[in-house]
Amino acid sequence: MEDLKQKLMKKHLLAPGHTACAGCGEALGMRLIVDAIGPNCIIANATGCSEIFTSKYPQSAWEVPWVHSLFENSSAIASGVEVALKARGKTGIKVVAMGGDGATADIGIGCISGMWERGHNILYVCLDNEAYMNTGIQRSSQTPFNASTTTSPSGSESMGNQTLKKDMIAIANAHRVKYVATVSLANPKDLERKVKKAVETVGPSYIHFQAPCPLGWGFDSDKAVEIAKLAINTGLFPVIEYEDGQLVKVQKIAKKVPVEDYLKTQSRFRHLLKSDAGKKVIAQIQTIADANIEKFGLV
Amino acid sequence: MAIELIEGSLAIAHGAALCRPGVISAYPITPQTHIVEDLAKMVADGQLKTEFVNTESEFGAASVVLGALAGGSRAYTATTSQGLALMLEVLYNCAGMRLPLVMCCANRSLSAPLSIWSDQQDAMLMRDSGFIMGFAEDAQEALDLHIMGYKIAEDERVQLPYMVNVDGFLITHTFEPVNIPDQKLVDEYLGSYKPFQVLDPANPITMGCFTEPAYHMDVRYQMHKANLESTKVIEEVAASFEKKFGRPSGGLIRNYKLDDADTVVVAMGSITGLVEEAVDTLRGKGQKVGLLKIKTLRPFPTDKVREALSGKKHVVVMDRAMSAGYGEILGSEIKAALYGTPNPPAIDSFIYGLGGRDIHEDEIIGMINRPNPGTHRSEWVGLRPDLLEE
Amino acid sequence: MSKMLKPGINVKPGSSKENKTGSWRNYYPKFDHAKCIACGTCETYCPEGIIFGDKEHKYDADLDYCKGCGICANICPVKCIEMLLEVR
Numbered sequence: 001m002e003d004l005k006q007k008l009m010k011k012h013l014l015a016p017g018h019t020a021c022a023g024c025g026e027a028l029g030m031r032l033i034v035d036a037i038g039p040n041c042i043i044a045n046a047t048g049c050s051e052i053f054t055s056k057y058p059q060s061a062w063e064v065p066w067v068h069s070l071f072e073n074s075s076a077i078a079s080g081v082e083v084a085l086k087a088r089g090k091t092g093i094k095v096v097a098m099g100g101d102g103a104t105a106d107i108g109i110g111c112i113s114g115m116w117e118r119g120h121n122i123l124y125v126c127l128d129n130e131a132y133m134n135t136g137i138q139r140s141s142q143t144p145f146n147a148s149t150t151t152s153p154s155g156s157e158s159m160g161n162q163t164l165k166k167d168m169i170a171i172a173n174a175h176r177v178k179y180v181a182t183v184s185l186a187n188p189k190d191l192e193r194k195v196k197k198a199v200e201t202v203g204p205s206y207i208h209f210q211a212p213c214p215l216g217w218g219f220d221s222d223k224a225v226e227i228a229k230l231a232i233n234t235g236l237f238p239v240i241e242y243e244d245g246q247l248v249k250v251q252k253i254a255k256k257v258p259v260e261d262y263l264k265t266q267s268r269f270r271h272l273l274k275s276d277a278g279k280k281v282i283a284q285i286q287t288i289a290d291a292n293i294e295k296f297g298l299v
Numbered sequence: 300m301a302i303e304l305i306e307g308s309l310a311i312a313h314g315a316a317l318c319r320p321g322v323i324s325a326y327p328i329t330p331q332t333h334i335v336e337d338l339a340k341m342v343a344d345g346q347l348k349t350e351f352v353n354t355e356s357e358f359g360a361a362s363v364v365l366g367a368l369a370g371g372s373r374a375y376t377a378t379t380s381q382g383l384a385l386m387l388e389v390l391y392n393c394a395g396m397r398l399p400l401v402m403c404c405a406n407r408s409l410s411a412p413l414s415i416w417s418d419q420q421d422a423m424l425m426r427d428s429g430f431i432m433g434f435a436e437d438a439q440e441a442l443d444l445h446i447m448g449y450k451i452a453e454d455e456r457v458q459l460p461y462m463v464n465v466d467g468f469l470i471t472h473t474f475e476p477v478n479i480p481d482q483k484l485v486d487e488y489l490g491s492y493k494p495f496q497v498l499d500p501a502n503p504i505t506m507g508c509f510t511e512p513a514y515h516m517d518v519r520y521q522m523h524k525a526n527l528e529s530t531k532v533i534e535e536v537a538a539s540f541e542k543k544f545g546r547p548s549g550g551l552i553r554n555y556k557l558d559d560a561d562t563v564v565v566a567m568g569s570i571t572g573l574v575e576e577a578v579d580t581l582r583g584k585g586q587k588v589g590l591l592k593i594k595t596l597r598p599f600p601t602d603k604v605r606e607a608l609s610g611k612k613h614v615v616v617m618d619r620a621m622s623a624g625y626g627e628i629l630g631s632e633i634k635a636a637l638y639g640t641p642n643p644p645a646i647d648s649f650i651y652g653l654g655g656r657d658i659h660e661d662e663i664i665g666m667i668n669r670p671n672p673g674t675h676r677s678e679w680v681g682l683r684p685d686l687l688e689e
Numbered sequence: 690m691s692k693m694l695k696p697g698i699n700v701k702p703g704s705s706k707e708n709k710t711g712s713w714r715n716y717y718p719k720f721d722h723a724k725c726i727a728c729g730t731c732e733t734y735c736p737e738g739i740i741f742g743d744k745e746h747k748y749d750a751d752l753d754y755c756k757g758c759g760i761c762a763n764i765c766p767v768k769c770i771e772m773l774l775e776v777r
């Protein structure tokens with residue numbers, strides 16, 4: 001068995017022994033992404049779950065060169081690495097910056113804007129688990145409309161988070177990022193293809209990965225992939241691809257599913273199912289999904 | 300070697316450029332602007348080969364140079380005041396990660412109220428960071444400290460960032476004759492950058508791990524110890540620099556007419572020129588006064604301070620910054636250094652020159668000759684009673 | 690290996706393998722090799738990256754690291770992985 005294991009185990013670039021929760025969609029997605037990037041890279045990672053569960057001294061799950069500095073600067077750290085490689089005449093190494101949705105869309109957006117504006121040859125990956133998970137499920141600008149988090153709890157006076165997801169894809173396109181795509185656990189082949197395309201892009205590229213989080217979203221540890229599929233099939237997470245600002249491909253919805261089927265799988269939306277007011281909110285969320293479907297031609 | 304009459308900022312830019320940083324990243328803020336403008340011009344004119352990165356903020360610039368060091372390149376940044384405050388999170392991180400950045404700070408006050416003028420309040424943000432902190436007294440020393448800064452920071456025994464403090468405007472915007480060393484000499488002296496830790500797919504290390512209580516304190520202790528023990532390297536470098544470039548510069552402390560002095564003024568930065576004049580004036584009147592210049596605030600040169608001040612009757616410490624709710628900063632560090640030594644001197648401390656407030660020789664003489672030595676603690680000099688009293 | 694701290698406290702790649710997360714598990718996956726069609730789906734989807742196999746040997750998990758999340762069992766197209774209570 002040991003011999004067989006040695007022989008048949010694929011060499012992943014994210015090693016086991018990391019401390020992500022069982023069934024973590026972020027850990028799974030990150031492994032798929034890093035495997036697609038390949039060994040000839042340098043990664044700068046923001047503070048957050050992805051950093052904490054991979055780099056507890058004196059151990060690291062990373063098989064590729066990797067650096068963590070702060071919560072909000074992985075893009076600027078990556079910028080520094082990229083120019084240092086240039087200064088040293090080193091070519092062919094892909095520099096990658098990575099961060100959670102909070103690190104990306106909230107606290108780190110200034111540095112990301114700078115990185116994109118300067119046009120560095122860097123792939124930026126957002127691991128979007130739709131809240132600040134590492135610090136205990138606080139809302140971010142990627143938290144869905146009316147999801148309950150610890151800083152946007154539902155209660156007698158509130159249905160949860162009152163804001164819409166900040167549109168990172170539009171923000172990336174507005175910076176003339178050359179390649180922009182969303183990826184999902186539902187389609188690992190598509191994920192691999194897009195990440196490889198982003199790596200081959202000379203100049204800025206952006207991958208937005210939806211990372212189902214069993215702990216923060218409230219679902220059983222075996223359900224991350226199922227939930228990712230539902231997010232696509234409701235229209236809540238459009239799987240799309242842009243080259244030079246042009247929409248080049250969308251993943252069509254095989255069979256459209258009402259948003260309620262997605263919402264009821266997760267305890268962060270459970271409060272919506274209990275009241276008439278909640279039903280109204282569900283109707284609003286359906287409008288959001290329908291607008292996505294309309295905008296991107298998903299069916 | 301050429302002596303030129305140039306602005307302090309240009310001298311600083313030359314100091315940085317001579318060290319051939321592979322990456323420079325900075326964000327403009329008065330009174331640091333001329334430094335980065337001069338460097339940008341050198342790049343544009345083909346005199347300096349470096350990756351010059353304009354960022355969206357000082358926070359970004361500090362992060363870029365941190366990344367550049369992790370990527371194996373020598374790196375440089377310059378800032379001041381609000382910019383330094385904005386960089387702070389990155390700078391503490393840089394020291395903790397043991398990356399040998401050299402950063403110039405054109406010392407300026409911190410808002411509020413907003414003021415672009417000089418004092419050393421911003422530098423005090425960095426005291427506990429792990430950076431080695433040198434203070435220049437003129438443009439020449441500002442240039443020299445850049446070369447010495449890299450030599451110290453990149454020493455295997457140190458591996459810590461170095462901060463060159465220069466008084467904003469007073470040094471950055473003043474024209475002085477400056478000896479610009481030959482590139483060849485600097486190349487010989489510094490050599491190319493050989494990082495002790497570098498991100499490289501051929502040897503894929505993980506940098507920037509987090510620590511649990513089982514490790515954190517020991518890592519911090521090791522960093523603190525490296526900072527403390529860099530006093531030795533700083534002295535070695537001051538000596539080797541003098542040998543190579545033919546002038547004394549930098550070091551831990553410098554004395555002026557101190558040996559036979561009864562009263563010693565302790566000061567830091569560009570004010571020391573004026574204090575020397577005050578010392579000469581008083582010596583002309585038969586008063587045995589001397590000056591101790593603190594050239595390195597971190598590591599704090601405790602032994603040197605004790606040695607210099609032991610047996611003195613009276614010490615006058617001048618602070619161009621203050622700890623709100625406490626008062627003196629340098630003053631309390633000098634007192635702490637002398638605590639427990641036999642027959643310590645009477646110590647007075649004064650706060651002066653905040654936010655660009657002028658100070659004159661007679662005010663310094665006034666500090667030295669205040670009646671009842673040893674009873675003046677954190678006294679503010681140069682306040683305007685018309686603004687503060689009915 | 691010496692525990693001595695080095696400036697920068699950089700660590701070796703993949704050293705997390707020393708951390709056997711298998712101890713976290715309440716359930717473990719049991720693979721029915723007779724039913725397995727060797728599609729490799731479970732291998733792709735294991736968040737720990739610790740499922741291995743091929744057509745000839747079929748698939749198994751490295752129980753040193755398996756956290757028992759059950760994703761493999763849930764995703765298997767022929768449902769040949771069963772999550773069984775770990776008895777320690």
Ligand SMILES: Cc1ncc(C[n+]2csc(CCOP(=O)(O)OP(=O)(O)O)c2C)c(N)n1
Nearest residue numbers: 047048049071100101102103131132133134
């Ligand atoms: C400047 C700063 N503010 C706050 C924090 C605390 N903090 C660490 S990680 C984190 C949230 C991370 O959220 P996200 O980027 O979405 O990553 P996740 O943990 O969800 O994967 C917060 C708030 C910090 N480390 N630094």
Ligand code: SF4
Nearest residue numbers: 020021024049133213
């Ligand atoms: S909290 Fe969520 S994202 Fe973080 S490790 Fe656990 S499952 Fe993964």
Ligand code: SF4
Nearest residue numbers: 735755756758759761
């Ligand atoms: S139960 Fe989870 S961790 Fe264990 S082998 Fe299956 S997918 Fe991997």
Ligand code: SF4
Nearest residue numbers: 725726728729731765
């Ligand atoms: S998913 Fe099921 S059928 Fe496919 S390889 Fe794994 S165990 Fe075999």
Ligand SMILES: [Mg+2]
Nearest residue numbers: 100101131133
């Ligand atoms: Mg998050």
